[in-house]
Amino acid sequence: MDCRVARELLSATLDQEATLEERRLANDHLGTCVACRAWWAEIGNVNRFLRVRPAETVPDLSTKVLARVSPPKPGRGEWIRYALAAVAASEFVLALPGVLFGQGAASIHDGRHIGTFGAAVAIGLLYVAWRPGRALGILPIVAALAVMMAVTATIDVAAGRVSVLGEAHHVLEATGLALVWMLAGRPLPRPPRHRRWPTDAATPPKVPGGLPAA
Numbered sequence: 331m332d333c334r335v336a337r338e339l340l341s342a343t344l345d346q347e348a349t350l351e352e353r354r355l356a357n358d359h360l361g362t363c364v365a366c367r368a369w370w371a372e373i374g375n376v377n378r379f380l381r382v383r384p385a386e387t388v389p390d391l392s393t394k395v396l397a398r399v400s401p402p403k404p405g406r407g408e409w410i411r412y413a414l415a416a417v418a419a420s421e422f423v424l425a426l427p428g429v430l431f432g433q434g435a436a437s438i439h440d441g442r443h444i445g446t447f448g449a450a451v452a453i454g455l456l457y458v459a460w461r462p463g464r465a466l467g468i469l470p471i472v473a474a475l476a477v478m479m480a481v482t483a484t485i486d487v488a489a490g491r492v493s494v495l496g497e498a499h500h501v502l503e504a505t506g507l508a509l510v511w512m513l514a515g516r517p518l519p520r521p522p523r524h525r526r527w528p529t530d531a532a533t534p535p536k537v538p539g540g541l542p543a544a
Contacts, residue, residue: 340356340370340373414455428441429445451506469510479503480500
């Protein structure tokens with residue numbers, strides 16, 4: 331075997347394309363040829379350099395890519411937080427007379443209970459305005475309060491026990507519910523997704539056994 335053929339077989343060995351017989355012949359030639367042994371050692375060094383060289387430094391582009399995909403909007407959602415804080419502060423102020431003086435009920439004790447409840451809700455809304463990530467947790471409470479207040483206010487107005495203007499302060503509960511809902515990300519249940527077959531197919535494809543293909 332001459333050197334040209336041996337080196338071709340050795341190159342094929344590096345690429346894992348040589349057969350066992352070709353590898354044996356190439357190794358036999360290396361045992362008798364000094365020039366090919368030197369060539370093989372040099373090729374081995376080059377191959378190791380190309381395969382084991384350190385990875386090149388790649389700049390981190392994740393921040394730029396994410397910024398282009400979903401660019402941040404300055405102040406997005408900030409107005410909702412400020413509006414919720416204003417609603418909560420208003421509810422707290424309205425609840426203070428009940429907490430301090432027991433106003434708003436037939437007895438001072440009942441008035442303080444009602445005022446304390448209103449103040450607690452106001453503090454919860456203030457906390458959500460400060461930590462919007464907690465909005466979903468308080469949403470059921472705010473929703474139940476707003477709905478029950480609306481129902482009882484409607485009944486009392488219809489019965490003539492109170493005027494519409496006298497129940498106007500309950501708008502704060504409805505406004506607070508809307509703002510908390512917006513901060514929570516409008517949590518609505520997602521409709522189930524159904525697979526649709528192509529419109530040009532009269533029937534879905536079937537597999538052996540008569541069952542529709544998945």
